[in-house]
Amino acid sequence: MPTTATATITVRVLLFAGYAELLELDDTELVLQSPATIADALDRLRSLPGGQRLPPKPLCALNLSQAPVNTPLKAGDELAVLPPLAGG
């Protein structure tokens, strides 16, 4: 019988400021089972060392625009996890 390969997507994940310090990581790639959402990527980040200290719903941006955590991801997306903003 033919086997069904599990489709995966690779997304780039950027972390900034305090979040980058928590995970000791500022730029990485995640391979996720498709379909996947931002929440799935966040769950994966939480499994990394230091990731459990990320807040439940951090501010996220997908391809340079803010996006809610239920936004679907596609291959090649750039997901940024943004700590509380503090410009000005």
Added chain:
Amino acid sequence: MYLTTDPVELGPLLQTVQSPGHGGIACFIGAVRDHHGGRSVIRLEYSAYGPMAESECARIVGEAESQWTCRVALKHRIGRLAIGDAAVAVVAASSHRESAFDACRYVIEEVKRRVPIWKQEYFADGTVEWVGAGEAGRFAGGEPGSELVTNQGISEQ
């Protein structure tokens, strides 16, 4: 480019928005303060998600210019800043002062709400903390920055 590592100066920004039809020009400078929460601050360090910060600044300036029929110049400095340094400057020029003040206020408030920039405070007691990260630099859910912010206002995720 709205972000710069160079000192922010009003003169060049004024030149970009001045015109014979602009009778009102409002300027705002956000400068590095020497205290926060009763503690002495000795310097700040700003960082940004550069590409998104640039696009968000452009969007904010565009919104202000279309809403108030004005010209807006905006610069935000990134990197290490000393006490008294200008971190951000907004200049809004319009026919009359009301719209210049309104546009200037709108831009600085939206920059603070929407542009992905972070600052780290270096205190005189030797501690270093990210602004907005909560006590002892810890991050918690439900803080202002964890809300989804759009130009229509704030909505929960």
